[in-house]
Each structure stands twice: as structure tokens, then as C-alpha cells.
Amino acid sequence: MKISSVKIISLLFFILSAFYLYTAHQIQVFSFDENAPFNAKTFPIYLGYVGMFFAALKILLPEKIKEEVDHKVLDYKKVFFLIIIMIFYGFTILRVGFFLSTSIFLLLAYYFLGERRWKFMLLFSFPFVGLFMFLLHGLLDIYLRDPLLKFLGIIG
Numbered sequence: 050m051k052i053s054s055v056k057i058i059s060l061l062f063f064i065l066s067a068f069y070l071y072t073a074h075q076i077q078v079f080s081f082d083e084n085a086p087f088n089a090k091t092f093p094i095y096l097g098y099v100g101m102f103f104a105a106l107k108i109l110l111p112e113k114i115k116e117e118v119d120h121k122v123l124d125y126k127k128v129f130f131l132i133i134i135m136i137f138y139g140f141t142i143l144r145v146g147f148f149l150s151t152s153i154f155l156l157l158a159y160y161f162l163g164e165r166r167w168k169f170m171l172l173f174s175f176p177f178v179g180l181f182m183f184l185l186h187g188l189l190d191i192y193l194r195d196p197l198l199k200f201l202g203i204i205g
Contacts, residue, residue, distance in 0.1 A: 063104035070097025130161040146195030
């Protein structure tokens with residue numbers, strides 16, 4: 050019996066989602082935020098459950114069409130670069146802050162994935178991260194530590 054590569058990848062995604070769910074439960078929230086309907090743990094926990102659900106569906110349901118992966122056309126170099134910049138992002142987000150580190154991460158990811166239009170890259174990094182930060186910080190009242198924006202006086 051041969052196990053398809055799609056099932057193996059789905060199993061790896063299931064394990065990754067389970068680990069993500071475990072670490073999401075370890076997130077500490079403020080005491081006044083424990084019983085809030087939406088806090089820092091809510092979205093990561095739901096994301097972990099959703100990832101496990103879809104991976105389990107892909108594993109358990111039969112495949113209608115056998116999907117063969119041609120490893121010769123896959124670009125592992127881009128995957129390697131994305132893993133490197135994700136690790137860099139993880140190390141810099143606490144020191145530099147959410148806004149700058151996420152925007153730079155998106156710029157680098159767009160570049161490594163082949164996008165070369167700088168207007169497009171800048172438009173879909175800095176403004177979108179700013180809008181997302183406004184939604185979290187301004188509307189949902191979720192505090193994100195950001196030394197740069199605090200230094201500039203944008204957040205308190």
C-alpha cells in the first residue's frame with residue numbers, strides 16, 4: 050500500500066496545527082481579559098482547531114484524483130528563504146515591534162516569491178499592517194507592544 054504525498058503533507062499539517070493549538074493555549078492574557086469574548090488567545094486557538102479539522106478531512110476522505118507531485122518543478126530555494134525570513138521575523142518582532150517587523154517581513158516575502166513591482170509591494174505591506182494594527186489596537190483594544198510607534202508617539 051502506497052501512501053500519497055498529499056496524505057503525508059496533510060498529516061504533517063495536522064501535527065503542526067496541533068502543536069500550534071497547544072502553544073496557543075500557553076498564551077498569557079491579562080487578568081481582566083480572561084473572560085472577554087475576544088482576547089489574545091481566541092484567534093490562535095480557533096486557527097489551530099480549523100487547521101486540524103481541514104487536515105483531518107484531507108487525511109480521512111478518499112482521494113478522487115490521485116495527485117502526483119513533480120519535485121523537479123518545485124522551488125525549494127524560495128521555501129528555504131521564506132523559512133529564514135520567518136525565523137528572522139520571530140526574533141525581531143519583540144525588539145523592533147509589530148508594525149516595522151511585519152511590514153519588512155511582507156516586503157521580503159513578496160520579493161522572494163517573485164514580485165518586483167515596488168509600488169505594489171509597499172502598498173500591500175505598510176498600509177495593510179497599519180490598518181491591521183489599528184483594528185487590533187484601536188477598535189478591539191488589543192495591545193501590541195511596539196517600541197517604534199511608542200517612540201514616535203503614535204501609541205501610548
